[in-house]
Amino acid sequence: MIYPFSLLITFFANVFQGNYGLSIILMTFIIRLAILPLMMNQTKKQMAMKEKMAVLQPELTALKEKYKNDSSTDAKKQEQTEMMQLYQKHQFNPLNIGCLPMLLQWPVTLAFYYAIRRTPEIAAHDFLWFSLGHTDMILPLIAAAVYYMQFRVSQSLSTQYQQEQKNQMALIGLMSPIMMGVLSFGMPAALPLYWAVGGIFITVQTVVLNKLYTKPKAA
Template sequence: MKKVSRKWVKPIIVLLIGVIPVILLSGCSTASPSNPIHSDSPGFFNHYFIYPFSYLIEFFANTFHGDYGLSIVLMTLIIRFAILPLMLNQTKKQMAMKEKLAVFQPELDALKEKYKNDVSAEARKQQQIETMQLYQKHRFNPLNIGCLPMLLQWPITLAFYYAILRTPEIAAHDFLWFSLGDKDLIMPFIAVAVYYVQFRVSQSVSAQVQYNPNKQMAFIGLLTPIMMGAFSLAMPAAVPLYWAVGGIFIIVQTILFNRMYAKPKPKPIQTTTIK
């Protein structure tokens, strides 16, 4: 069996982390509005994750005189601020990794040039060996992309999603121009637009410190907003509202983190083509 190219390993990991939650959100029957959450709902996840979020949604809605839309917006911001330290640590590690990669990227390019006309299995194997030697030389781990914060926020984001769908009071209220419990044709496109902008901002930040941007990552980065838009069209408008607010927060977060930690693009190591 043909091995997966190393250049696709990182994009595949990101794809799994970013897309699988969206698939789970769209297909989990426990999030059905016909199965409302309450304090006696059985199950660990129901009792300790979903119900507390549902309770807080109702609490803030009552504080805002029955405005469940505003409550969802506030809860989304609270959740994002709660996981902000994790994302901050992840950004610091990723920026350091990208800056290190930018320094020796010309050496990798020279290595690719050396083997570009040799498609034999032996040449591919030797190229991989020399690539790993470069990684070891510069103490660079290409798989160190900081996935832990993404994994840790899964239970939180999933629980809040379920809480939105399983809190029946939400469906009976309106927010702005739409009913929170009905499908809306505008909110899904807003959510898609927000996450596309988020993707573009992320790509722009990466380009500032990365000598040779990963085209596979760019392609995969477009899949999440597309899938999110497709799923949003079949969901109550409260869900794309949640996603849109969260996406806007991430855009601002990315810009601020970049200003905090970005350094001038390092000068690449000058190297000649390996012959």
């Protein structure tokens, strides 16, 4: 994907009269739109899980109540066994949330990174306040903030997880933007620009798809 990405970045920059910043933004939207069908499928699965969890939750609560005063190993094993039986009864798989879009982003991001590095024209251009081919001190913070906001929006719309799972996800949601920001400080500003624009796209996409696939409550 590196060579086609580099050609497309140059092509769109020429369309925008040499503006490589606008070219990268347009490329970001094209990449996100290409992944959109997978994201729509993932959202459908998440909505189906949410509906099943609404039915399953009272039984899970009763199960926890049943074993709350018994901390023995046998009781824990029995509780896990009965929980799996409940999952099978309701055909609920907590791991079936669709990881393909998330996994697909990494090779795309790497390809985009090397396309930027192998397109020397980018390094000679500025966009807004920063040079696309050099590191920037502000843009990584913006990219990290955007992805943290995206995580918070996604978590606020998700109700299928138990509290302990949400706490674990909150830690991941905090660490990922921090790691992204730290890595961005050592990369050409074109890449955190791609991440920031992509994060905004994902945030809007999350809200829209959740509204699209959420069934209206019965009166």
